[in-house]
Amino acid sequence: MKEITVTIAPDGSSVKTEVAGVKGPSCEDLTKALVGALGTVEESGKTPEFYLQDLSVVQNSQ
Amino acid sequence: MSHWTRSKVQIKDLGKLRSAAEKLGVNVQEAEQGKTIKFRSSYAGEVDAKMILSQGGGQCAIVETGDGTYQTIIDNWNNPIVNKVGSNCDALCRDYASEVVRHQALMMGGTVTGQEVNAQGEVQMRIQVV
Numbered sequence: 001m002k003e004i005t006v007t008i009a010p011d012g013s014s015v016k017t018e019v020a021g022v023k024g025p026s027c028e029d030l031t032k033a034l035v036g037a038l039g040t041v042e043e044s045g046k047t048p049e050f051y052l053q054d055l056s057v058v059q060n061s062q
Numbered sequence: 063m064s065h066w067t068r069s070k071v072q073i074k075d076l077g078k079l080r081s082a083a084e085k086l087g088v089n090v091q092e093a094e095q096g097k098t099i100k101f102r103s104s105y106a107g108e109v110d111a112k113m114i115l116s117q118g119g120g121q122c123a124i125v126e127t128g129d130g131t132y133q134t135i136i137d138n139w140n141n142p143i144v145n146k147v148g149s150n151c152d153a154l155c156r157d158y159a160s161e162v163v164r165h166q167a168l169m170m171g172g173t174v175t176g177q178e179v180n181a182q183g184e185v186q187m188r189i190q191v192v
Binding site for chain 2: 009
């Protein structure tokens with residue numbers, strides 16, 4: 001199950017989205033439309049979970 | 063958590079803004095397609111509004127910025143509509159963002175499983191996608 005947590009600032013000026021349960025770049029695809037509809041990205045980041053799928057691909061290829 | 067994004071909210075969808083405004087209990091007057099409504103503000107002067115919100119004798123306006131987005135024009139001082147839309151239209155903008163999130167959740171086949179206001183006054187929404 002993929003989960004997105006959206007936190008809207010009290011004055012409605014900014015929004016933070018956090019994705020859980022998705023490994024790899026598809027994580028960004030999941031929220032692309034949501035973020036685009038809300039406004040413009042000012043800052044973003046990835047956690048170790050983001051890179052898990054990439055690591056498994058590397059392991060399989062060896 | 064695998065990825066996070068912080069975004070600046072821009073008003074892009076007048077339909078969602080109208081919906082948010084109506085849920086706050088204000089009257090909405092929207093300009094016809096391709097037209098505007100004159101609105102006078104003490105600090106912005108006369109502006110061409112796409113939408114005027116009114117309640118209790120107070121008003122605020124929504125104007126097009128030229129890049130496909132919209133901004134709010136409101137005089138906070140002694141303006142009864144502030145009780146509904148918030149100072150600087152904060153409550154309206156927050157509820158607009160919430161409307162957009164709910165719509166996008168449906169578009170991605172997801173479900174909003176929770177919405178609450180935390181101690182900091184932030185609106186937190188959780189979306190589950192199968």
